[in-house]
Amino acid sequence: MRLSLSEGALRSLIWGISIVIPLVVVILLQLPRVDIGIDTSFIPRLNALINSAVTGLLTVGYFLIRKGRRQEHRKVMLTAFALSVLFLVSYVVYHLTHEEVRFGGTGWIKAVYLFILITHIGLSVFVVPLALFTLYPALLGRYRQHRRLARWTFPLWLYVSVTGVLVYVFLAPYYPT
Numbered sequence: 001m002r003l004s005l006s007e008g009a010l011r012s013l014i015w016g017i018s019i020v021i022p023l024v025v026v027i028l029l030q031l032p033r034v035d036i037g038i039d040t041s042f043i044p045r046l047n048a049l050i051n052s053a054v055t056g057l058l059t060v061g062y063f064l065i066r067k068g069r070r071q072e073h074r075k076v077m078l079t080a081f082a083l084s085v086l087f088l089v090s091y092v093v094y095h096l097t098h099e100e101v102r103f104g105g106t107g108w109i110k111a112v113y114l115f116i117l118i119t120h121i122g123l124s125v126f127v128v129p130l131a132l133f134t135l136y137p138a139l140l141g142r143y144r145q146h147r148r149l150a151r152w153t154f155p156l157w158l159y160v161s162v163t164g165v166l167v168y169v170f171l172a173p174y175y176p177t
Helices: 007-030 043-066 070-097 108-139 143-174
Strands: none
Touching (some): 007 070, 043 070, 043 143, 070 143, 108 143
16 A cells, blocks of 8 residues: 655654644544434443453454565554544544433442553553554554564553453443433
8 A cells, every 4th residue: 555645744744643633533522412312321331342352452453464475464453443443533522412421330340440541541642652652663664663662552552452441341330320
């Protein structure tokens, strides 16, 4: 696959996307909730399933590349990326249609939850540019550059996907039924 953008334009585009996505999410979450005529209460469970699938795909992708199975690795990782994009869209839809759900626990369990939540949110901001900067050299066949970035991207992306599931588990009892 050949991209027609120059290297500089592509880097600028990735940085632009990486800055715009968190800003748009923060802005959208400040807007009043809207009724879109569809019950979206299933989305947190769906998002936990998506994050679980991404976790599995990232793990499978890691083992595939360790075995030298590049084509399978590529398909698995592109699927993980596509599911992450789907997660982002469904996350925004849910938060546009529902009030924020707060964790009701106290004491040490609340401290654990807040640690997981804060690190999940903070690292998720870095996963966007890392994933994009890791993806594009792979698509261009620049595997050395891809490998160098993937060493950082993989553990952070994996952490974000695992902690996304954990955040859901912590919040599940507090979602309206």
